[in-house]
Amino acid sequence: MKISKQYSLKKRLVWGTSVFSFLLGCLLIFTAYKTALHEVDEILDTQMQYMAERSTTQPLTTVASKVELHRTYHEEDLLVDIWAYKDQSHLWHQTHLLIPPVKQAGFYSQDTPQGKWRAYVIPLKDYQIQVSQQEEVRQSFAWELAGSMFVPYVVLLPFAILVLAFIIRLSLKPLDDFKTELKRRDSEGLSPIDSHDYPQELIPTIEEMNHLFERIQHAQTEQKQFIADAAHELRTPVTALNLQTKILISQFPEHEALQNLSKGLARIQHLVTQLLALAKQDVALSLIEPNTQFCLNDVALNCVEQLVNLAMQKEIDLGFERNDLIEMQSLESTVHSIIFNLIDNAIKYTPDQGIINIAVYSDSDDFACIQIEDSGVGIDPEQYDKVLKRFYRVHHHLEVGSGLGLSIVDKATQRLGGSLILSRSLDLGGLSVLVRLPKKL
Structure with missing residues (x-):
């Protein structure tokens, strides 16, 4: 036999809203990260391009940057390299930071033991200018920006859940009112439920409940009316039998069977009278009194x-x-x-x-x-x-x-x-x- 597990609609809505809010927050921080990363790439790419182009206006001399293996770089850290084509030995340095000669200025990527680097390269007649930045720096910076936007959401989320729980409880209050309306009714309380104070979602249920009350009331009325009619119809013949029995007792006063019959008829007459009185109350005849x-x-x-x-x-x-x-x-x-x-x-x-x-x-x-x-x-x-x-x-x-x-x-x-x-x-x-x-x- 399968036993159905009862659950609370309020708790389900609160938990569902909380989980949805958490998942929505995760989606928001991921979207914020992607948006921030795109903006950071545009800003820092512009900065790298500007620095490289600015270097072309200065007297060119060889400049070699040095990558520190254990250093944590930040978004403002840019590495500038200027090297002559005639000396390419440093291209195969262990850092592998420099990009081989290119024919067109633009952005390039380079994988190194220190991670992936993004570089803007400008090829000149005798030199190649390269401005580099570690891509992990950009990702960390984008996460910081996304986190700063997500912190207010995390702080306000508990208060939002409390407000949502209050709104849910307030919205479901008509269900409690409906339960109270049914609870305070007795077995005779079959009058229709007024649906004006209930939301539209409960109207079909209330209408069906009123139809059920109407059918029950009709069935009870027919049953009670039958008892009333039967009691009324029985009263006349029982009274007649009682009178006839009394006449026989007056003629045969010592007859024990007649005495017992008279007692039985008296009981039946009393029972019919009581049933008739009870049926009048059940049929609610007193309402028209x-x-x-x-x-x-x-x-x-x-x-x-x-x-x-x-x-x-x-x-x-x-x-x-x-x-x-x-x-x-x-x-x-x-x-x-x-x-x-x-x-x-x-x-x-x-x-x-x-x-x-x-x-x-x-x-x-x-x-x-x-x-x-x-x-x-x-x-x-x-x-x-x-x-x-x-x-x-x-x-x-x-x-x-x-x-x-x-x-x-x-x-x-x-x-x-x-x-x-x-x-x-x-x-x-x-x-x-x-x-x-x-x-x-």
């Missing part, structure tokens, strides 16, 4: 009235421990769903002749609190996160549970911008659920 002004106390009282019969069947003491007057501007039906499911959940998991206390109060000017405590067995703190997941149940011996109540409450609370806190009740010993909701949505 009007934002209204209402009294939180009235909503809580209405939930108690709907569930009081269920509490009386288990002889549970259900009541308000605190009920402050709180006005809210929010989604009333969603708030009702939160309180209803919390009380319903507390009744299920509270034993017979237990206690459930409800408190409605305000802990600040902006948030309202609904706290529901029961005297049941409670939940271990390690399982607080798990019970908020769908269909997760702690106490499986209770038949009426479906594992959706707290999941519905958690999702609805998040949609309203509130928070859900689970803990152990200090007074009753069971579960304590605190919901904080903003008073204005």
Whole structure:
């Protein structure tokens, strides 16, 4: 199995730019050397020619230069030789510096044990004038000139690389912004990404991402709508079966199979109701729900009235421990769903002749609190996160549970911008659920 090696685009660009700058510098110094060598050749050739021609205007006498084997010559060092044609013995001196007689004045090259020399020669009637210079001198001088031009480049190169790294980081910042945009989205965040603030190179990727979001959203909507439709269609026949079962139980009260059937139908009816409530939230029907002004106390009282019969069947003491007057501007039906499911959940998991206390109060000017405590067995703190997941149940011996109540409450609370806190009740010993909701949505 081949494992792909991850790499950083920023580091690759910085390293690539650095290597390119170094290679460019090498090319520049080589080009500068060639240019400098050409200029040096022109200048020194002109100087040699001028010196040779100047010597022709003076009385001619034999002049013999002496090559020092261990001396380092410089660009200003020119060797002048004037020799007579009648005496050519010195042409074969060990230095081999002099060029044999020529017919035309010009530049000539001569290889010697001291390297290659360049000479300008003027042939006269009886004498030959030669001005020589070591070519290595010219090359060294050209390298010095090229190096002097390259030093500023070398000095400025680290600063240039730092500036380039900053420009690269700044140019790639839209990629980090794009990553942050995707990171802060949750599973429901499928709205299109605004591409106005991104460069043109990212526009095709963003457009394809938006198309993917659209397809996922469409598929999720169809799936959730199917669940909602199925739950809605199941509710009517299940309710009818439950009513028919109650009629049969009234006629045959001692029939154990009918009692078990009634419990099973009650569980199915409760599950269908929970699925329908959960499907409404998933399909985001609350988004079209009007934002209204209402009294939180009235909503809580209405939930108690709907569930009081269920509490009386288990002889549970259900009541308000605190009920402050709180006005809210929010989604009333969603708030009702939160309180209803919390009380319903507390009744299920509270034993017979237990206690459930409800408190409605305000802990600040902006948030309202609904706290529901029961005297049941409670939940271990390690399982607080798990019970908020769908269909997760702690106490499986209770038949009426479906594992959706707290999941519905958690999702609805998040949609309203509130928070859900689970803990152990200090007074009753069971579960304590605190919901904080903003008073204005």
